[in-house]
Amino acid sequence: MDFLRPASWEEALAAKAEHPTAVPIAGGTDVMVEINFDHRRPEYLLDLNRIGDLSEWEVGEESVRLGASVPYTKIMENLRAELPGLALASHTVASPQIRNRGGVGGNLGTASPAGDAHPALLAAGAEVEVESVRGSRLIPIDAFYTGVKRNALAADELIRAVHVKKADGPQQFSKVGTRNAMVIAVCAFGLALHPGTRTVRTGIGSAAPTPVRAKAAEEFLNAALEEGGFWDNGKIVTPSVAKQFADLCSAACNPIDDVRGTASYRRHAVGVMARRTLTWTWESYRGTRRTTEGAA
Amino acid sequence: MRVNFTVNGRQQEADDVWEGESLLYVLRERMGLPGSKNACEQGECGSCTVRLDGVPVCACLVAAGQVEGREVVTVEGLADFAKQRSCGTGGCGTSLQDSQHWDAKGTDSQTGEGTELSPIQQAFIDAGAVQCGFCTPGLLVAADEMLERNPNPSDADIREALSGNLCRCTGYEKIMDAVRLAAARQSEAV
DSSP, rough: OEEEEOOSSSHHHHHHHHHOEEEEEESSSTTTHHHHSSSOSEEEEEOTOOOGGGGGGEEEESEEEETTTTBBHHHHOOTTTTTHHHHHHHHHHSSSHEEEEEEEOHHHHHTTTTOHHHHHHHHHHHEEEEEEETTEEEGGGGEEETTTTSSSTTOOEEEEEEEEESSSSSSEEEEEHHHSSSOOEEEEEEOOOOOOTTEEEEEEESSSSOOOOOHHHHHHHHHHHHTTHHHOOOOOOOHHHHHHHHHHHHHOOOOOBBTOOOOOHHHHHHHHHHHHHHHHHHHHHHHHHHHHHOOO | OEEEEETTTEEEEOOOOTTTTTTIIIIIIIOTTTSSSOOOOOSSSSSTTTEEEEEEEEEEBBBBBGTTTTTEEOOOGGEEEEEEEEOOOOOOOOOHHHHHOOOOOBBTTTBBHHHOHHHHHHHHHHHHHOSSSSSSHHHHHHHHHHHHHOOOOOHHHHHTTTOOOOSSSSHHHHHHHHHHHHHHHHHHHO
């Protein structure tokens, strides 16, 4: 095994081009487990810790450019207002020790369906900035996950950052597990209201071969909210609408039975989380509307 | 490969390090510092918690090569680390030899008398928060860091800060007592 220590992003790209089998390591919270347990013996480890830019973030007009190695702890502490869904999801990642090291780039690189960041990224709307010596490109989050632990990266590409749309409305994240800390999701759900475009976006984790959006559920809810004038009148979402939305979210799952839970449990739980997160975000949206109106 | 880094305030060098080796292995097997415990090797238990550039991490999940040029504090250096923090001087750290010979026994292992201990270590002894002791080093490092950041923690803060450290003996109540005790003593001292 060789340990490559590029001091700059350009050096890292050159190293990855020269050794496409090199395994990038940042927080190490996935890679080191595989090495410790002898599940993986990469020919090259490509250490990204020395590249400072990867641990930085910029808050822009419309989106946040989040460096691939920004640890979850920093997201929780600094980006709660801009990226509430991702901040909530970050808080459910493992333990403080893991959150101090792990980041979204690793979650995307591993592309496990159980990765905590995925539902939040899908719901908020995001693009993954990847680069190789051949050039840079932005991959829409919907096109990023290609299979179980597979993603759209080419062998010579590295994840540099993720561009996440700043929240224009309430966002929520919910996760099922046996305890609060140190839990791999049995299943998870992210929901974001986008009052600007009058749309709702979702993200489902750990209930299909890849993280997925419940697109039929989104379309149904978008239409129902529009039709009922809900965005303007700020009424409570009708229970029948919430139920139909929850059922469609369950239907978007394609889960398996495994040690953490059964397929039917996952389908059921995703429906419950969909209804709850819709209620939480919608109540918060109505609250904000009332406050704004009251102040006006 | 060779790795140069700071351990408990002193510059150290490890040779013939395998590229896939963890920081934990280097500390325990190459530097003779077995205070950081090796249990799950997957970041679940927190018994290998050390500070890397001030931040608590699982040493089993840090590749040895990643610590090049960085600073690590282990439980063996905790007493000295806490002392420097309280008096505000730069100090000179703990030598590898002193770290290797450091133990909590002193003249009386029951009370910790005769040994230089950090406040959190003394609190663990006084509260009886140690049974088999395997999880203790990780808990000490994690708890000490929380008290540095948050001098008046609520019970929820303590539980959150220690949520990555498993203890299979105590049921955590005595550990909670110990951290509350250390926090109370810390605020009295100010």
